[in-house]
Amino acid sequence: MIPKLSGAKKDNSNEWLKAGLRRRFLPADAHVLDLFCGSGEMYRRAYEGKTSSYHGVDKAKVHDPAKCTLINNAIFVARNDMDRYNVFDLDDYGCPWALLYQILRKRSAGRITVFLTDGLPLHLKLTGQVNKMQSGIEQIPRDMKIPGQFRFYREMFATMLLDVEARYGWRTEKAVYALNEGVSVYYWALQFTKP
DSSP: OOTTOOOOOOTTTTHHHHHHHHHHHOOTTOEEEEETOTTSHHIIIIITTTOSEEEEEESSOOSOTTTEEESOHHHHHHHSOGGGOSEEEEEOSSOOHHHHHHHHHHOOSEEEEEEEEEOHHHHHHHHOOOOHHHHHHHTOOTTOOOTTGGGGHHHHHHHHHHHHHHHHOOEEEEEEEEEOTTSOOEEEEEEEEEO
């Protein structure tokens, strides 16, 4: 096992770092869809009293039934209008690229902000294999193990952003990231526009 990587899920690790990114890049008139909202840690630290509207979604637990829906995130996105929101918070333990694609496919033109917690580097460190989505985007066979592949994570992420623009017309205006202590999870603040 790689030092400092247990593979165990820790609810809302590095809260201060994630909250700081959200506070810094939250637009003035924010209408937030907080997917994977859980116990509401990011709501309390970054969104409470600072948004025009807020809705949280989680399949396991929600912090406020009046503000949140207890349902699978992908089902919620499929069934609801994404044009109601201009901020999307995807704080997943794994890799939320598929959910990002689902949102961007449905969302009409405009300017949006996405906060994305990506655990793909941890997955790559532990297994050496890409998942189905990265395999398709990067044209890497799924069963191919490439030692040290996690070192190319930022390049993979950049390719994904170019793919989003080619498929759906969402141009990346800003992409800022911070890393956890073990360099196994990336916290992204992304700003997209679509004419």
